[in-house]
Amino acid sequence: MSLVENIPYDELQIGQCASIERTVSERDVQLFAEVSGDRNPVHLDAEYAAGTPFKERIAHGMLTGALISAAIAGHLPGPGSVYLGQNLRFLRPVKLGDQLRIELEVLEKLPKQRVRLATRVFNAQNKAVVEGEAEVLAPKDKLRLALTALPPIQVG
Amino acid sequence: MSLVENIPYDELQIGQCASIERTVSERDVQLFAEVSGDRNPVHLDAEYAAGTPFKERIAHGMLTGALISAAIAGHLPGPGSVYLGQNLRFLRPVKLGDQLRIELEVLEKLPKQRVRLATRVFNAQNKAVVEGEAEVLAPKDKLRLALTALPPIQVG
Numbered sequence: 001m002s003l004v005e006n007i008p009y010d011e012l013q014i015g016q017c018a019s020i021e022r023t024v025s026e027r028d029v030q031l032f033a034e035v036s037g038d039r040n041p042v043h044l045d046a047e048y049a050a051g052t053p054f055k056e057r058i059a060h061g062m063l064t065g066a067l068i069s070a071a072i073a074g075h076l077p078g079p080g081s082v083y084l085g086q087n088l089r090f091l092r093p094v095k096l097g098d099q100l101r102i103e104l105e106v107l108e109k110l111p112k113q114r115v116r117l118a119t120r121v122f123n124a125q126n127k128a129v130v131e132g133e134a135e136v137l138a139p140k141d142k143l144r145l146a147l148t149a150l151p152p153i154q155v156g
Numbered sequence: 157m158s159l160v161e162n163i164p165y166d167e168l169q170i171g172q173c174a175s176i177e178r179t180v181s182e183r184d185v186q187l188f189a190e191v192s193g194d195r196n197p198v199h200l201d202a203e204y205a206a207g208t209p210f211k212e213r214i215a216h217g218m219l220t221g222a223l224i225s226a227a228i229a230g231h232l233p234g235p236g237s238v239y240l241g242q243n244l245r246f247l248r249p250v251k252l253g254d255q256l257r258i259e260l261e262v263l264e265k266l267p268k269q270r271v272r273l274a275t276r277v278f279n280a281q282n283k284a285v286v287e288g289e290a291e292v293l294a295p296k297d298k299l300r301l302a303l304t305a306l307p308p309i310q311v312g
Contacts, residue, residue, distance in 0.1 A: 038229045
């Protein structure tokens with residue numbers, strides 16, 4: 001059972017960072033296609049993608065957004081956070097197999113428990129693929145909880 | 157086989173709109189938890205969620221971002237678009253079973269085939285749950301293509 005713990009507003013400090021790593025798999029792209037409804041062949045069909053300017057399949061841009069949101073929800077500030085806003089710039093394509101590092105940094109503590117975070121994603125070559133900022137309502141109280149296990153789901 | 161068609165840059169007009177509807181199911185939230193890695197019980201565990209300020213399970217905020225990205229990729233401008241940026245404000249929680257309407261509108265045509273879109277999401281009570289803007293590199297050429305079928309995938 002995975003336990004996660006948050007960092008309440010009062011404990012957050014400017015410059016505080018968290019990062020997670022994630023390799024983008026073919027399965028990730030297929031699941032994102034299913035849940036978003038975007039089954040464009042540039043993401044799913046290697047032969048089709050070879051004829052595009054990208055030369056190979058690329059992940060959906062917003063899959064990286066999903067990873068940023070999970071890093072916020074799980075790590076900084078973590079459980080009990082409420083997502084208020086997110087800006088994203090998609091700087092470079094993410095290819096299947098790319099190993100991504102999602103980095104969060106506390107930029108500013110705002111009134112009413114709100115915080116502004118830098119949200120940056122780098123590939124294995126250390127090139128930024130996404131940059132942006134999030135605004136989050138940070139949790140007031142310390143919270144430590146178990147992540148929920150998923151039931152079996154069949155796709156495709 | 158689903159066919160989709162794009163609207164090339166030269167055919168896009170200021171004020172042009174597209175919208176899709178989507179009911180957020182428990183399965184959607186479970187799949188988004190799997191692909192993002194955010195298995196926070198506020199999204200997945202009805203009993204836990206009943207004790208939160210939301211009183212019931214809510215969808216991940218970025219699931220709505222995924223639906224916006226799919227509307228852009230599939231409808232306006234559609235296939236061949238390149239996602240450059242997205243701003244999101246999460247205004248209200250999305251509950252499981254909520255019927256969402258994702259609305260896109262061309263706000264501005266920029267140089268070098270870029271367009272700025274309003275991206276708004278409403279619930280069945282016609283309340284805005286997300287608002288924001290996207291910047292997209294619109295396709296130069298007309299494109300009509302078949303969406304890719306997904307292979308079987310097992311989750312959980």
